[in-house]
Amino acid sequence: MITPLVRKLRHGAPLSCSDEQALANACVQIRDYAAREDVIAEGERPRHVHAVLDGFACRYKMLPDGGRQILAWLVPGDFCDLHVTILGEMDHGICAVTGSTICAIPPEAVERLSSASPTLSRALWWATLVDEAVLREWLVGMGRRSADQQVAHLFCELLLRLRAVDLAPGSRFDMPLTQAELADSVGLTPVHVNRVVQQLRAAGYLEWRGGVVSVLDEPGLMAFADFDANYLHLRRAEAA
Amino acid sequence: MITPLVRKLRHGAPLSCSDEQALANACVQIRDYAAREDVIAEGERPRHVHAVLDGFACRYKMLPDGGRQILAWLVPGDFCDLHVTILGEMDHGICAVTGSTICAIPPEAVERLSSASPTLSRALWWATLVDEAVLREWLVGMGRRSADQQVAHLFCELLLRLRAVDLAPGSRFDMPLTQAELADSVGLTPVHVNRVVQQLRAAGYLEWRGGVVSVLDEPGLMAFADFDANYLHLRRAEAA
């Protein structure tokens, strides 16, 4: 059940069997969330650390005018709030975008895992540092890339991140997000996202039908988006 | 000399005298950088951890068309690359924007400090998590705020961050950045930044002359920018 978590963390450090076992034991509670249900609200001090096992969730902030900015997509294997205990209250919310199953880990357990295994500790910190790197790349996109490049870049990122947890066989992956949700993450309007997606389709880069994206021309899409996978820091860690 | 560092970290955790001493001892090397000199280049694996003691530096990424996106302003007290050892090579560069003095700490020393003092460890991680929170807030700005709000927001942020290290007495602070550099950080053109700044001046929110910013109407500026200081997580940690 927690396989995506393990699959992801293996990119960060070469986990031993006992590491993986310990991690599995720490997931005390696994729960399903409905689409659009909040996992953690802004301002909250969550009792548990959460990780996505299935479905898509997002970090987001609301604006006074009712607008929403999505700050990150959380796909299976991603942690929601690994280090809340250090910062105190959440400065943003986490929302299950689609129906999702999410597991909870007591913060003390995380603490115990980290101090017991240096590799596991390293893997966990690796995950949060990669989150930060992704945030930086998004900032580049919003600041300096055109709308079509930015959307293309996001598709590239999702492809690689999902592939990292074996969820994108043959460059196809489930895409449960609506265009409006996509828009909230790239800072565009749904209407404009729609036009951009049509361009990408017309250029032969990808198909997107019935909740499934097929990337037809991966090198082309990446070149167009100016995508450099380095920021995902995904080279698989070799065994210890 | 390393006082800004200590001042900043005190917001993250209640450092003891010995913590502060240990930190001071770890700063083996202090060096001045010229304006526009790179501290660390993208792709590099730095030998040391760096922290800004004086001047302004920035994280940045270059784009194929020669454009630049600034990802963060590093002011006195900020670390440049605390955890490079975990991620491997830098996925962005660090550049001294003004003449700056920057200290270097061997990664092993950071390791030693962290394992020796839980509070210091906590303070260091607090600093990197705040960096991430700032990044999120910038993303909100680029995605959903108007140009004038976004620039106003940045002034608010600089004010509070500099105040946190006692560098903004009476709501005035040194502003050594050019409008072009500001533009690279908010994703606008220099020309447009200029017009926006003039608006902020005309509205009576601030003055900016001769490299010094004076915030005249702090509550007004913050309201206009939709600024909520929470994301800086700056409540001063009480003594242990």
Next chain:
DNA sequence: CGCTTAGTTGATGTCACTCAACCCTAGTGG
């Protein structure tokens, strides 16, 4: 069958970009 949600399309508006000129100040060198 009507209702809802997501996607699509067109017409129009506007914010920020581009290009270009000009100003001001500080620094430099004759």
Next chain:
DNA sequence: CCACTAGGGTTGAGTGACATCAACTAAGCG
């Protein structure tokens, strides 16, 4: 002392990318 230069800031006119508003289609579902 003054001409010259260079960097940063300021201003204006024209353009374009993306937003806004509004209508329409298609698919799912009671």
